[in-house]
Amino acid sequence: MASVIASTTPTKPRASNASPDGAGQAVTPGGAADEQALGAGPGTPHTGSLARRMILIAAGWISILLLVGGVALDRTLTSLVTRQFDEQLGYVLTAMIGSAEIGPEGEVYFNRPLGDQRFLEPNSGFYWQISAEGQEDWPSRSLWDRRLEPSEEPAGSEPKHYDSDQFEDEPLRVAERTIRLPGSDTEWRFLVAGSRKELDEQIEEQRSILAWSFAVLGIGLFLIAILQTWYGLSPLRRIRKAIARIRTTGRARVTDPLPLEVQPMVEELNALLAHSEKQAEEARTHAGNLAHALKTPLTVLTNAAHAHSPDLDETVLREASVMRRQVDHHLARARAAGRRATGLARADVMESAEAVERAVGRLYPDVRFDLDGTGRPRVALERQDLDEILGNLIENAAKYGGGSVFVTVDPEPGAELCTIWIEDDGAGISEADRPRIFSRGARLDTEKPGTGLGLAIVRDVVEIYGGAVELDESEDLGGLLVRLKLPRANAP
Secondary structure: OOOOOOOOOOOOOOOOOOOOOOOOOOOOOOOHHHHHHOOOOOOOOOOOOHHHHHHHHHHHHHHHHHHHHHHHHHHHHHHHHHHHHHHHHHHHHHHHHHHEEEOOOOOEEEOOOOOOHHHHOOOOOEEEEEEOOOOOOEEOHHHOOOOOOOOOOOOOOOOEEEEEOOOOOOOEEEEEEEEEOOOOOOEEEEEEEEEHHHHHHHHHHHHHHHHHHHHHHHHHHHHHHHHHHHHHOHHHHHHHHHHHHHHHHOOOOOOOOOOOOOHHHHHHHHHHHHHHHHHHHHHHHHHHHHHHHHHHHHHHHHHHHHOOOOOHHHHHHHHHHHHHHHHHHHHHHHHHHHHHHHOOOOEEHHHHHHHHHHHHHHHOOOOEEEEEEOOOOEEOOOHHHHHHHHHHHHHHHHHHOOOEEEEEEOOOOOOOEEEEEEEEOOOOOOOOOOHHHHOOOOOOOOOOOOOOOHHHHHHHHHHHOOOEEEEEEOOOOOOEEEEEEEEEOOOO
16 A cells, blocks of 8 residues: 655654743742743733732732721721710619609609719700600700700600700700609600711721721731742742753753642643753654664765666665665654654544545455444544555455455543554564564565564554554454554644
């Protein structure tokens, strides 16, 4: 079967000292110096600064928590100060009720004076008043010519506290209670009022203290977040410096001790460097092997040309054929190595085997082919390389067999590698000859056309992808059994 390997230029391996994209951008909010240090130009794509992102998230949460906490604490303290103020008014209200009695004419009087002198000073900010329906109001001297207006809804037996704006220049906090005194059928409304000026001053003072305290706390937390981000991302800066040393000093690995969280990334980076180094070494080996393989034919041609050999034409054709086979062989290896480097190769084994069987069937119409398999296994190979491998093996089975070729795909679905059996009913290959059949140019049957490079290419390409080729004797057909093992493709 004609070779399906296209003449492509071998993939140039990446240099092992290439720095990862954006490795330095996760260290500082600016990132420009890191980009320049890592060789990243202005057009290098990135998703922004990791440090800036962490700082903004921390600043956002700190602001939200401080705002919510400040509002909650302000309401709590305001409620506490107001309740203390109401308790003071309640004490006076209780004292008024406790000392109030009914006089001979049904009037209210105190059997003892109230102790707070502010009730005797006009407009002092503290007032009391006793009112009843059909009775004249009895105010404190501090009210002077003003009167307190009771609430529209009478208070019950429990004190009622509320704000009042009945004095334009003096907002009040009022405590009110309705009591029926002994010896009287009248419901008396006792009112005690205090100016909110003192209360509001206390609330404003505590709010000012809260604002300054939370501002200092927020700035401190923000600075701690910046310090934590700088310290937490320091391993990334160390990785950046280690990569820079790889580029400048030629070191092959990152060996600096790092935290456990970044160690897996370092291991993957070292694996990538090892992979790139292996790719570069394979490329150098391919180039050296190809140069060595072409050196002898070129020497033969040069000597024949200088000697004006009479069979120069035959020599040129023969040596050119040798060189072409060598070039095809090394191009196949280079192409397989380049495709393997992408890590995205996938191929359907049954689909490839069916296509190869149809192609070989047209070349050998008298050969009976039998294809059997379970499921649709996929392997981590390029479809073109899989076609080349199966094409060589199935064509050899048809060419050297006795007329029957059996292909069994994945007889053990649960195995780690996907196995393909290719059997024929020919004479087979002795156990002693099996190792050298994979050598370049080795041919056991020289009567049939061929170059002797097919099985060598198969072995090299399969090994590049991490598979294996084994030769055995077919129990069913009695000829050669080729056991091809290929790595399975990961689920997409």
